[in-house]
Amino acid sequence: MRCVCLLLLSLGFPLLAQSQTRTVRIGVLGIFHPHELTIAADPTGELLIVAGGQRIFLQRGSSCSLLRVRSAGDNLLLSCSTMEIRAVELRASGRNQQSAGLVLTLPGKIKRRYLGVLELKAKNGELLPTITMDLETAVASVIQAETTPGTPMEALKAQAVVSRSYFVSGGGRHTDFDFCDLTHCQFLREPPASDSPAANAAMSTHGLVLTYEEKPVTAMFSRSCGGRTRTPEEIRVSQNGYPYFSVRCDFCYNHPVRWTRKVSREDAALLRLHGENGRLAIGRRLGWDAVPSNNFTAQEAGGEVTLSGVGQGHGLGLCQRGARNMAESGSDFRAILDHYFPNTRLDVLPSAP
Numbered sequence: 015m016r017c018v019c020l021l022l023l024s025l026g027f028p029l030l031a032q033s034q035t036r037t038v039r040i041g042v043l044g045i046f047h048p049h050e051l052t053i054a055a056d057p058t059g060e061l062l063i064v065a066g067g068q069r070i071f072l073q074r075g076s077s078c079s080l081l082r083v084r085s086a087g088d089n090l091l092l093s094c095s096t097m098e099i100r101a102v103e104l105r106a107s108g109r110n111q112q113s114a115g116l117v118l119t120l121p122g123k124i125k126r127r128y129l130g131v132l133e134l135k136a137k138n139g140e141l142l143p144t145i146t147m148d149l150e151t152a153v154a155s156v157i158q159a160e161t162t163p164g165t166p167m168e169a170l171k172a173q174a175v176v177s178r179s180y181f182v183s184g185g186g187r188h189t190d191f192d193f194c195d196l197t198h199c200q201f202l203r204e205p206p207a208s209d210s211p212a213a214n215a216a217m218s219t220h221g222l223v224l225t226y227e228e229k230p231v232t233a234m235f236s237r238s239c240g241g242r243t244r245t246p247e248e249i250r251v252s253q254n255g256y257p258y259f260s261v262r263c264d265f266c267y268n269h270p271v272r273w274t275r276k277v278s279r280e281d282a283a284l285l286r287l288h289g290e291n292g293r294l295a296i297g298r299r300l301g302w303d304a305v306p307s308n309n310f311t312a313q314e315a316g317g318e319v320t321l322s323g324v325g326q327g328h329g330l331g332l333c334q335r336g337a338r339n340m341a342e343s344g345s346d347f348r349a350i351l352d353h354y355f356p357n358t359r360l361d362v363l364p365s366a367p
């Protein structure tokens with residue numbers, strides 16, 4: 015079925031000339047700064063662990079079904095049943111080194127299932143789990159994490175193309191992996207069920223990316239734009255490649271999400287001087303809702319500054335709220351992408367080598 019879809023899509027869209035990598039390396043769970051975690055196979059599967067020159071099979075019901083890993087400086091301490099191993103790195107995969115379902119648990123904090131190959135290292139006492147996963151699995155996982163239930167299919171498909179384009183265009187904002195699993199790159203949790211709307215949206219746009227001057231666009235999106243999308247210059251961020259254009263967003267224009275917040279004079283100065291980067295610095299310190307967008311007016315009184323703003327997020331590229339409304343009004347994903355990313359086109363990634 016997937017091959018048929020790809021063939022049909024290939025007829026409608028030109029193929030990108032250059033070969034593209036079809037997996038992405040995503041650093042996961044870094045927000046927890048873990049010192050300890052456990053690794054297990056899917057309930058019905060098995061995992062091959064390679065570490066410290068040894069091979070271990072993790073399987074439910076076997077003598078070793080759960081591997082405990084702790085950090086010791088830049089080393090890993092592995093334990094399972096009576097076995098203990100010290101290693102610099104660990105790799106967990108299916109029996110033939112391929113992608114497999116695996117469950118990572120940070121005791122007392124979180125348990126998450128992934129589909130891919132796990133590489134694990136420690137750096138200064140902190141564990142750095144990285145999952146190499148199929149691009150399409152990553153896209154479906156982002157759609158699931160970044161959209162709200164009930165979002166129409168054409169808006170989900172637009173999101174799929176945006177997220178895929180972002181992944182394919184590069185990364186490079188991290189040293190130990192290509193992308194993190196937070197909104198800094200794209201928010202990602204577990205892969206969705208294969209019959210979920212998120213998985214369907216990824217499948218039905220399989221391999222499609224936005225391009226500008228024949229290169230994939232580092233496509234951005236935000237929750238709501240406030241009435242028109244922004245340009246990098248307006249929010250004082252540098253942007254190579256696609257220049258981004260400010261486009262009107264009818265739904266947000268007629269129904270803007272309004273907000274007011276009080277901030278200190280120092281934070282108001284940070285916003286004035288550094289734009290979006292100032293907003294992110296405040297968000298890291300006070301929470302991501304402290305200044306919901308960078309589209310506001312400021313009024314100072316009594317040592318405090320009141321911000322009155324519209325929109326949620328940086329406002330570059332796709333507006334999720336506007337896309338949802340366009341889909342509900344009958345637009346397909348092509349029209350949505352055309353509206354929010356003028357002068358781009360849709361291309362199909364070539365088949366993986």
Ligand SMILES: [Zn+2]
Pocket residue numbers: 187188193194195196198199200
């Ligand atoms: Zn990141």
Ligand SMILES: [Zn+2]
Pocket residue numbers: 238239240241242263265266267333334335336
């Ligand atoms: Zn909008």
